[in-house]
Amino acid sequence: MTKTSTARAAAPASSRPAAAAKSRSHDAAADFRQLAARALAQRSDGHSAEACLNAVAIASRTLLADRWALTQQADARRKGVRRVHYLSMEFLMGRALGNALAAIGMHEQVEAALPEGAPALGEVLEHEPDAALGNGGLGRLAACFLDSFASLGLPSFGYGLRYKHGMFAQHIQDGRQVEQPDEWLRHGSAWELPRHELRYPVGFGGTVVNEGGQRRWVPAQAVVAQAVDFIVPGHGTERVSTLRQWQAEAARPIDFPTFCRGEFASAGAHLQEAEALNWVLYPDDSTPAGRELRLKQEFLLVSASLQDTLARHLREFGDVHSYGRLNAVHLNDTHPAMAPAELMRLLLDEHGLGWDEAWKITSQAVSYTNHTLMPEALETWPVSLFEALLPRHLEIVYEINRRFLDEVRARFPGDDAMAARVSLIDEGAHGGERRVRMAALAIVASHKVNGVSALHSRLMVETIFADYAKLWPQRFINVTNGVTPRRWLEQANPGLSALLDKTIGDGWRADLSQLSELGAKAGQKRLGQEFMKVKLANKQRLADHIRRELGINVDPHSLFDVQIKRIHEYKRQLLNVLHVVARYQAIIANPSAHWTPRTVIFAGKAASAYRAAKLVIQLIHDVARVVNSDPRVGDKLKVVFLPNYSVSLAQIILPAADLSEQISTAGTEASGTGNMKFALNGACTIGTWDGANIEMAEGMDAVSPRKDGASNMFVFGLLTEEVARIKALGYDPRLYVEENRQLKAVLDAITGGVFSWGDPDRYRALVQPLLQHDPYLLMADFAAYVECQKTVDALYDEPTAWAERALRNIAGMGFFSTDRTIGEYVQQVWAAPAKR
CATH class of the missing domain: 3.40.50.2000 (Glycogen Phosphorylase B;)
Structure with missing residues (x-):
């Protein structure tokens, strides 16, 4: 069995809605032409490239939305198969229309649907802006994974943030880089499905109170995370992957009395503060305000995503106790490493579980991919900032650390230096500030930690994570990256x-390993x-x-x-x-x-x-x-x-x-x-x-x-x-x-x-x-x-x-190929909870 066929076998046949989709009697091509014509007739700019782009995108999205609904229905009926939740600050998606037309096989139908006098399809496709939801290889890898999730039939969700201005649009003036907002959403996006019914509260700051022996967080500030789904079609299948993006909105409307007094900016300041969470990917963190904004973004992603996964699990299975067995929560680098602390808070404070069961569920669910060997690139946060924005989470991190260090001291008695090296808290030697080590939190909470190439994974356990590898040698594995062909x-x-x-036949399109036939x-x-x-x-x-x-x-x-x-x-x-x-x-x-x-x-x-x-x-x-x-x-x-x-x-x-x-x-x-x-x-x-x-x-x-x-x-x-x-x-x-x-x-x-x-x-x-x-x-x-x-x-x-x-x-x-990469993740990380 090839690597690709192994990956396909990892998803159950019952999760693939292809048979149901093929049994539908309507003519998809005719529907497509009708949808495109209707969308074009509603435009006031004739047959411009922009109008044609919008019409074709709406028609494509409508057909894919049907497939998306069937995919979700099939996944809800799955038996004993874990759903993967892939958390990443970046998803560098690029243009969606060309990919969609290739997936649904509608290039010829699009050419036929374009009215006389309209631009050629190639020109129409060039008018679509790139979705500015990522920056580099980290985000493009995540986007390739979504493609393979759908193409391999893996029950899954990608989770990210909906950045209004991307990281920035790069312009060159006199040879110098100049940053400007990336206005990719200026005309909206036909690839998004707003999910108005999916809204979750996300808090910041405040205090922690004790009510009847139960700790509870009372945030000082609250926003609402609104779900917006970006649909990603599979190839060679009718399945569709979901990138669920979070858009922050103010939890309350404008202050009407203040507005009536003419203090317009003050009346709506909280609206702008909430919207700023989605303005820019990786805001400059060289200032205190920039660091606070970045930490808030990371927590927005983590909190909304975990609340969504728990709500879905309860709808499908009725109780929270099986969450860890039936859900994989994967952290793409350290940006979403707040996830273990937030999942513990939700299980402890919102669902009333005891510490031991909550920790068992968390460690069953969470896994982590490391993407760097450079210690300076491993994210840390000042304890003071952490406490100001997330006081309950700092309590939980401290408790995780206390229990973890007790284990370290029991296994390595007298080695205080090792305990200091692996602690979740950097105590700020030589006068530095105390900081929370996010990679350490991710490692301690995860059942698997992987590097992304053979050399990287070896160096990871020999250098930056050597002490953790002594504690848990079986926890560290390698899954080499890939790309979607x-x-x-x-x-x-x-x-x-x-x-x-x-030269070698077209089998390589479904199984990239067949490229080896080219060698001879x-x-x-x-x-x-x-x-x-x-x-x-x-x-x-x-x-x-x-x-x-x-x-x-x-x-x-x-x-x-x-x-x-x-x-x-x-x-x-x-x-x-x-x-x-x-x-x-x-x-x-x-x-x-x-x-x-x-x-x-x-x-x-x-x-x-x-x-x-x-x-x-x-x-x-x-x-x-x-x-x-x-x-x-x-x-x-x-x-x-x-x-x-x-x-x-x-x-x-x-x-x-x-x-x-x-x-x-x-x-x-x-x-x-x-x-x-x-x-x-x-x-x-x-x-x-x-x-x-x-x-x-x-x-x-x-x-x-x-x-x-x-x-x-x-x-x-x-x-x-x-x-x-x-x-x-x-x-x-x-x-x-x-x-x-x-x-x-x-x-x-x-x-x-x-x-x-x-x-x-x-x-x-x-x-x-x-x-x-x-x-x-x-x-x-x-x-x-x-x-x-x-x-x-x-x-x-x-x-x-x-x-x-x-x-x-x-x-x-x-x-x-990411098909092989995802197959390895399924087999080694996501298929079943690892024993601790």
């Missing part, structure tokens, strides 16, 4: 999908030529987009070298820029030499308060201005930064990429999913031995080994163990600069103002740290990176060999 191959790259169908054919010259033809068409599409949006002409025959991801120091976009500068200097030193033409493409957002990351964006633009305008360089080298990176933009970039940059410092990238999307679309990877790069390389080499025994991936740089060793011995980045004249020339050019119009101070904050402590070892890896790029050039100069390598990359990607 529906969005990231079928829809993003129809040309390659058709070529795969012709990767060396076929004709197949390589057909692949390169598809790739060139995709590159021409991206080149056209770059010319329209930025006015930069790039050669589609050049090597498209792409790095698209969140801008962060550990992801090392700066190392990429250093190589670009080195390449530029080499070209102008010897312009008549043979140079493999290269177009280096960047995209990604920097957090609004992250100065170093924003400086990298500015440097990319400054380097691009110099390189792209230098007549000595011409088409030998171009540099492009595409602003406002999004799912829909990624669907243009990924199929066009020749080279995928996955160059994080070894031991810092948990997994990555962009690396998987690139390889799935036929890009070769240059990367460090980090995250899922390792498993990808092993998968490629196992499925389609090279005759010389070398890796199909371009691997460079220090290994994780070498990084640790060099830091332990005392890493001095200046030694690497002094020994490498090329590197010194690059840094001198940047600090000398070559790319900043004679302003040598502009990038001092970027370069000086590289010479002093360089935490992500750019100086140590620079020489190996530049040398590896020469190997890339040499292979690209041989189109037949390059095509074979790219096809080997695709052949090895069968393991990296």
Whole structure:
């Protein structure tokens, strides 16, 4: 049985409403045309692209709403199967209409339904804004999971917040990132189903009172969480997944007497305060107000979601005691780590359970995915803020911690240092403030904790969570990430999908592991030529987009070298820029030499308060201005930064990429999913031995080994163990600069103002740290990176060999489907409550 078929088998047949749906007598296509025509007739803007988009979306949503209702009915009748509740602060959904039409098989019907004079379907689809409900890989992974939930027939809900302005829309002014609100909801969203009957109170602040021996929280402030469902269709099934979003509303109307006195702002201040909870994803937490808002957002998500899961469970099963056996509550990173404390509060205070039973239910239900190895990225909250906003929860955290530390001391008597390390409360040594460790809370309450790649999961138990792993070695597991091939191959790259169908059959669409059959054919010259033809068409599409949006002409025959991801120091976009500068200097030193033409493409957002990351964006633009305008360089080298990176933009970039940059410092990238999307679309990877790069390389080499025994991936740089060793011995980045004249020339050019119009101070904050402590070892890896790029050039100069390598990359990607990932979660985490 394949991994995919195992995953499908994890969901009971009784939970799939396909048979009931097929027995319906009405003609879905006719209904679709009628619904679209009715919606279009109600518009006042004729047959504009916006009007057609709205009409087609309403018709699609109406058909999917029927499937959604049947899915919920089937899931309510399930016997002994756990429903999964996936809590995440992000769901990076992208555009919904194209995905829906692919799922319901209505492309031809849509073309027929569009009236004469209307724009083409492609133009209509381009008018849909991306749903701004996420930012990066964390949110896109969650969105892929929803796709697999539906396609595999898993009873489930995704839970998130409905952000009105996303994180931000990224604009570039004079090379600098400027943040503006993302107005994705300006015209509403046809994909949402408001659930006015689903409203839950969420409180903040106040006091805790004792009533008859029972502790009860009396909040000082209350909002109402209103449910809004975003529907996600399955592929190859009539099931529909649900992303339930929470919209905060004021718990009371305006203060009418105050309004009548003319004090309008005061009369409605609480309305705005409630609405602010949904304005922005990840508000800047560099201020006290920003930190308070972020904590409130996280609690809004957790409290409303858990109240909803409990209410549904009571409707279906009648008592709360079986909640842990029949429900899985999964925490996607530490943002929803308040869930154990809130579930305990609900069970203790609202449902009257005793501590032991409430804790048993909580630990049966809760599981946690960790996404980072960097201690500074593990969320903590000041005890003072926690107490001010969530006093009852702090009491519960203290009690969880007391019982937990009693267990630790009993098992490791006399080891007070270990007790301090694992405590849920950081006592603030050396004068710091006391803080609640959210990852610790998630680990202590969960029955399973997983990493997201083999290396990450190993390092997780060897480093940041080593003490917890000593306590519970069986609690920690690995579930390597994946991506959905529906969005990231079928829809993003129809040309390659058709070529795969012709070459190995279309079975890969339902079972991605069948891509391995491509391995034996990767060396076929004709197949390589057909692949390169598809790739060139995709590159021409991206080149056209770059010319329209930025006015930069790039050669589609050049090597498209792409790095698209969140801008962060550990992801090392700066190392990429250093190589670009080195390449530029080499070209102008010897312009008549043979140079493999290269177009280096960047995209990604920097957090609004992250100065170093924003400086990298500015440097990319400054380097691009110099390189792209230098007549000595011409088409030998171009540099492009595409602003406002999004799912829909990624669907243009990924199929066009020749080279995928996955160059994080070894031991810092948990997994990555962009690396998987690139390889799935036929890009070769240059990367460090980090995250899922390792498993990808092993998968490629196992499925389609090279005759010389070398890796199909371009691997460079220090290994994780070498990084640790060099830091332990005392890493001095200046030694690497002094020994490498090329590197010194690059840094001198940047600090000398070559790319900043004679302003040598502009990038001092970027370069000086590289010479002093360089935490992500750019100086140590620079020489190996530049040398590896020469190997890339040499292979690209041989189109037949390059095509074979790219096809080997695709052949090895069968393991990296979220269908396989979800199957493993079902089997190892969600299928049944683990024994404690």
